Amino acid sequence: MTQQPASVPVLSAESIQQRDNPYIMTVRRLFQHRSAQLGMALLGILIICAIFAEQIAPFDPIVPLKNVKRRDVACIHLLGCPAEQQEHLMGIDGNSRDLFSRIIFGARLSLIIGISTVSFAIIIGCFLGAIAGFIGGWLDDLIMRSLDVLMAFPSLLLAIAIVAVLGPGLINALLAIAIIEIPIFARVVRASVLSVKELDFISASRSLGASELRILLTRILPNALTPLIVQGTLGIASAILSAAALSFLGLGAEFPTPEWGLMLGEERNSVFNAPHLVFFPGIAIMLTVLSFNLIGDGLRDALDPRLANHGA
C-alpha cells in the first residue's frame, strides 16, 4: 500500500517519500489532533504510574498502616497539614491503607485489564470475522447470526450472566468482558474483508499463484488494520469501565486487590462521611477511560484519508 513518490523535479526523492509516507503522515496528524494530544498526555501519566508504581507510591497498597485513623481525610503538608504528621495525598481508606498508593497501583491493573481483554477479543474476533467474510456462505451466516445473538443482550448484563456461571473473580470477569467485545471486532474485520475481497489486486495475487491463506493474511487483513486500531482503542475504554463495574458489584477483583472499581464498591456506603474514598478512584477511572476515548477519536480522524488535508 506504499504510495509511489510523484516525480516532482524540485524536491529530492527521499524528502518526497518522507512527506508522503502514509504512516508518518498519520502519526503527524495524530500528534496535531487537539483531543488526541490531551488523551496521550493523560495516558502517558498513567503509563508512568503503572511502570514505576513501586517508586511513586509512598506506601504498600495492601498492607494496613499502623497509627493512622481509618477513613482519615487527606493530609498534604503544602496545604497546612502539620509537618510531624505523615503525608497522605488522598487520605486513608476503610482498611487503614494509603489511598494514593492504591490508586497508583490501580493504574497498572487497569491498563493490564484493558489491554489484555481487548487483545483476546481482537484475536478471536479477527479469526471469526476473517473466516466469515472470506469463506462466506453458510459459515458466514452461522458465525454472524451467533454473534447477533450475543449482541441481543445488553453488554454488561451478558458479562454479569457469564460471571454468574464462571463464578466471581478477576480472571473470570476479564474473560466475560472479552467475550462481550468479540462481536464488535468480528464485524469490523468482516466488513473490511468483504470490501476488498472482490477487488482487482486480489484477483491479481490469485492469478500469480498466491495461496488463499497468503491472500487472506498479506493482502486482505492489512486493510482491516485501520478500523481495528480505532475500535481497539475505544474497546479498551469500555473494557476498563465494564471491569470496574463488575468489581464494584463484587463480581470481579477481590479484596485486597487495588482495583479502582472494587475500591469504590468497598467504600460506597461511606460516601456521606468519607467522600474522598469514593471521589478519587472514580476520577482515576474517568481519566483513564477518557484518555483512551480521546486517543480513539484522534486516531479515527488521523487514519481517515478523507480528512487528510484538513489537519484537524
Add this chain to the structure above:
Amino acid sequence: MAQFLVRRLFLVLPVLLGILLVTFTITRLVPGDPCYVMLGEHATESTCNEFKARFGLDKSLPEQFIRYVMNISQGDFGNSLKDRRPITTIIAERLPMTMELTFFAMMFASVFGVVLGVVSALNRNSFIDTLTMLGANIGVSMPVFWLGLLLAYIFALVLKDTPFQLPPSGRLSAGMSLVPLAKTWGIENPTGLKAFVLSLLSYSAILNGLLTGNYALTLDAIKHLLLPATAVGTISLAVIARMTRSALLDVLGQDFIRTARAKGLKYSLVIQRHALRNALIPIVTIIGIQTGGLLSGAVLTETIFSLPGVGSRMVDAILGRDYPVVQGFSVVIALIFVFTNLIVDASYAYLDPRVRVK
C-alpha cells in the same frame, strides 16, 4: 408499512431462539450437578433422582431445550431457589421499577442530548461547542455507579435544607407504601395474565398513584427517580449529543439546505423542517442502541440507590447462585432489548420512506 413490520417480526424469531439457547446453555454450564446446586449438598441420591425426573433433567439435552422453550412460551420461568416463588411473579414486581428508571433516563438523555447537539452544531467551533463536546467526552468516560454516588452526595448532603435537596436512596419516602391495585379495586385472587398485569401496574409507583388518584405517591416516586435517572442517562446523553452534532453538521453541508436558504426561508425554519428532520435517522438509531446501555446502567444504579428493580435482584441472585432467576431475568431483559430495536427499525420506516421499499 404493515408488510415491513411483519417481515421484521419474522426476522426476530431466530434471534429469540438464539437468546433462549444462550440462557439455556448458560445454566447447563454451571459447574456441578444441578441437583446439588439446587437442593444443596446434603441431597440424597433418591431425592436427586426424583428431582431430575420432576424437572425433566434425565431426558436428552434437545428434549430438555424443547421443554424449556415450551414452558417459557406459556409464561413459566420456574421458581426462585431462594424463596420458592414463581419467577414470573418476581418479574411482575421488579420490572416496573426498572422500566420507570429506564424511561426517565431515556427522556432525560434524549431531550438534553438532542438540544445540546443542535446548539453545538449551530455554533460550530465556538466556545459553547468545544465545552459541550469536552463535556460529552467526559460524560461517556464516567462510571455510572460513581456518578450516582456523587449525585447522592451532592443532592442529599451538600444541598441539604435547600429546595434542591433530593432523596439519595429508596423508592418512596418513609410512610408511603404501595397498595396492590387488586386490593384497591376489590378484585379477589386474580390469576394468570390478569394478575400479572395488575401486579405490573401496582408496582409502578407512578402509575399506581395516577390510577388511584394518589398524586402525592406519584410525585414522591418521581422525586426518588430524579437522581438515579440522571446518573443512568448521562452517558447516553453524551453519546446522543455527539451523534446529533455530527448528523446535523452532515446535513447542513448539503445542497438542499443551501437551496432552502437561497429561496429566502427563515434560518430557524430551515433547521426545523429540513435539517433536523433529515438528521433524525442516525439520532433515532443511537437512541435505540443506547437502550441496552441504559438497562445495564439501571442494574448498577439500582444497587447504589437501593431501588427494588430487576438489576438489584439479579445481582442478589448471582451472588446467591439463584440460577433460575438469573436465567429468567436475562431472557426478559434480552426480550425488551430486542423489541426496542424493533421499534427503532419501525420508526426508520416511518421517518424515511426509502427504508420501507428496501
